[in-house]
Amino acid sequence: MTRQQEASFVDAVIVGAGFSGLYLLHRLRGLGFSTRAFERGGDVGGTWYWNRYPGARCDVESMQYSYSFDEALQQDWRWPEKFSAQPDILAYANHVADRFDLRKDITLETTVTAAHFDEGAQRWQVETDAGERVSARFLIMATGCISTAQIPGVEGLSAYEGRTFHTGAWPHEKVDFTGERIAVVGTGSSGIQAIPVLAEQAAHVTVFQRTPNYSLPSQNCPMTGDYERSWKEIYADRREEMRRSFHGSLKDLNDKPALSVSEDERQATYQQRWEIGGTPFLGAFNDLLTSKDANDTAAAFVREQIRKIVKDPVTAELLGPKTYPIGTKRICVDTGYFETYNRDNVALVDIGKKPIERFTPDGLFANGRHYAFDSVVFATGFDAMTGTLFRVDIRGRRGRTLKEKWEAGPRTYLGLMSEAFPNLFMITGPGSPSVKSNMIISIEQHVDLVTGSLVHMRDHGLAVIEPEREAEDGWVEHVQEAANRTLFPLANSWYMGANIPGKPRLFTPYIGGVGRYRQICEQMVADGYKGFRFDAKAATAAPKRTVAV
Numbered sequence: 001m002t003r004q005q006e007a008s009f010v011d012a013v014i015v016g017a018g019f020s021g022l023y024l025l026h027r028l029r030g031l032g033f034s035t036r037a038f039e040r041g042g043d044v045g046g047t048w049y050w051n052r053y054p055g056a057r058c059d060v061e062s063m064q065y066s067y068s069f070d071e072a073l074q075q076d077w078r079w080p081e082k083f084s085a086q087p088d089i090l091a092y093a094n095h096v097a098d099r100f101d102l103r104k105d106i107t108l109e110t111t112v113t114a115a116h117f118d119e120g121a122q123r124w125q126v127e128t129d130a131g132e133r134v135s136a137r138f139l140i141m142a143t144g145c146i147s148t149a150q151i152p153g154v155e156g157l158s159a160y161e162g163r164t165f166h167t168g169a170w171p172h173e174k175v176d177f178t179g180e181r182i183a184v185v186g187t188g189s190s191g192i193q194a195i196p197v198l199a200e201q202a203a204h205v206t207v208f209q210r211t212p213n214y215s216l217p218s219q220n221c222p223m224t225g226d227y228e229r230s231w232k233e234i235y236a237d238r239r240e241e242m243r244r245s246f247h248g249s250l251k252d253l254n255d256k257p258a259l260s261v262s263e264d265e266r267q268a269t270y271q272q273r274w275e276i277g278g279t280p281f282l283g284a285f286n287d288l289l290t291s292k293d294a295n296d297t298a299a300a301f302v303r304e305q306i307r308k309i310v311k312d313p314v315t316a317e318l319l320g321p322k323t324y325p326i327g328t329k330r331i332c333v334d335t336g337y338f339e340t341y342n343r344d345n346v347a348l349v350d351i352g353k354k355p356i357e358r359f360t361p362d363g364l365f366a367n368g369r370h371y372a373f374d375s376v377v378f379a380t381g382f383d384a385m386t387g388t389l390f391r392v393d394i395r396g397r398r399g400r401t402l403k404e405k406w407e408a409g410p411r412t413y414l415g416l417m418s419e420a421f422p423n424l425f426m427i428t429g430p431g432s433p434s435v436k437s438n439m440i441i442s443i444e445q446h447v448d449l450v451t452g453s454l455v456h457m458r459d460h461g462l463a464v465i466e467p468e469r470e471a472e473d474g475w476v477e478h479v480q481e482a483a484n485r486t487l488f489p490l491a492n493s494w495y496m497g498a499n500i501p502g503k504p505r506l507f508t509p510y511i512g513g514v515g516r517y518r519q520i521c522e523q524m525v526a527d528g529y530k531g532f533r534f535d536a537k538a539a540t541a542a543p544k545r546t547v548a549v
């Protein structure tokens with residue numbers, strides 16, 4: 001009997017072997033559930049496998065952007081820098097896969113193409129692009145929130161003869177831009193990280209900017225022994241604090257409103273945070289994301305820094321965001337981004353008023369002018385939150401697709417499950433803190449919650465779990481209410497689906513806070529999984545024999 005045949009009936013199929021999939025596999029196996037994981041990439045690591053563009057790094061500190069589930073792991077692993085670069089994070093993902101012997105249950109280079117719920121058997125019938133079929137009681141989508149890269153449909157692109165790249169699907173072999181003229185389209189987190197490094201390699205870089213972004217200096221530095229020890233000595237306590245915090249990470253959050261202090265104190269506070277570096281800048285005052293007047297003061301400070309850094313006043317003005325509050329599009333963190341525009345080989349082209357007109361075989365037309373390039377780098381983002389889920393033909397009760405159900409926007413209970421899709425879990429799904437949190441903390445919470453639910457069902461002889469419609473409706477409303485108490489809906493961000501033409505406009509993650517969300521989930525469990533209904537009827541037993549595949 002082949003291994004493939006043995007695995008055709010399992011308790012759970014996991015889709016994805018990034019940080020969610022790896023931890024899920026470890027937990028499920030430890031709890032005695034038979035599990036298969038499928039991964040589209042050629043290796044584990046998810047986001048950090050695909051996003052290997054020059055300059056890619058995480059802007060959550062490594063001491064915090066790492067697993068907390070295993071004390072020995074968190075004590076053993078050494079991070080070289082405060083904010084780790086992509087190769088170091090990918091090395092860590094590989095270490096975890098090896099350390100916990102996870103690879104044997106992961107099928108790489110295999111995309112799950114369809115998953116249909118069989119109401120009679122109460123099982124998910126899962127299909128892959130390799131033609132494999134697996135029957136699973138549980139289907140767990142660990143597919144990440146920003147994993148479907150999007151390249152804009154600009155006229156003439158298919159006839160462009162130079163090289164094209166997307167930051168989110170970067171080649172695995174080294175790309176050499178020496179002596180090249182390159183275009184970069186997009187100035188979000190990825191573009192802002194890549195541009196300074198590309199400018200060092202290429203002969204010339206032209207950046208096409210649709211919307212300027214607020215970016216903060218990372219002030220990255222090598223990890224010091226003292227700093228590392230200060231975490232590791234009390235790691236368990238720190239992690240618990242992170243789990244109860246607003247963002248899932250420890251940041252020094254000021255509890256004063258911005259306008260409650262004098263102008264001098266306000267400026268000094270911003271200056272101090274700018275010098276410390278990174279996203280704690282947004283914690284300078286407690287109302288920066290809820291009061292427009294407060295927010296305006298922080299935004300003005302950052303624009304002023306840009307004017308100080310960028311020598312050409314016209315370029316500085318173009319780089320200064322003015323159309324949305326700071327922090328309502330994902331704040332960027334950079335290493336020398338604005339300074340890069342002082343280089344002779346970097347030019348900025350504003351396409352905010354008129355989009356790129358068309359590509360030609362050797363470049364593109366914008367603002368009525370032709371620009372010639374050897375390569376184009378698209379840093380144009382992702383069909384976030386739902387795009388990757390929709391790429392799989394997921395059908396729940398009565399054959400209805402997830403895409404149909406979510407036509408007007410994602411509908412979940414707690415960002416975990418959707419009614420009419422029984423036994424289908426999403427790790428950091430829409431409606432959970434997900435991208436508005438330290439992802440690894442949120443991943444661990446969801447994995448523990450999902451695996452806890454499976455154990456609960458096993459212990460109580462329950463076959464099916466599904467959210468109640470009313471609970472889901474209530475949660476969807478609560479997610480929007482939470483967003484509406486903030487300034488987030490004021491920006492055309494990917495959080496709002498605004499970067500994808502035709503996508504419904506609504507805030508997709510839960511912004512009520514990681515700690516509060518955790519409490520809500522804990523209360524739900526304490527109340528006997530309130531908002532979920534279970535079917536106690538035993539599922540049709542998996543056949544003793546395996547099916548031919």
Ligand code: NAP
Nearest residue numbers: 057058059152186187188189190191210211330379380381
């Ligand atoms: P992004 O934030 O969505 O930025 C995409 C950029 O491309 C934006 O500047 C966007 O302009 C532009 N764009 C999109 N379509 C365009 C078009 N048709 N024409 C011209 N410009 C276009 O994508 P990203 O930079 O890849 O980042 C995505 C997310 O990944 C981040 O927000 C963050 O959550 C995560 N990330 C994190 C890190 C980190 O930890 N340091 C690094 C990279 C990414 P508009 O603003 O006008 O839409």
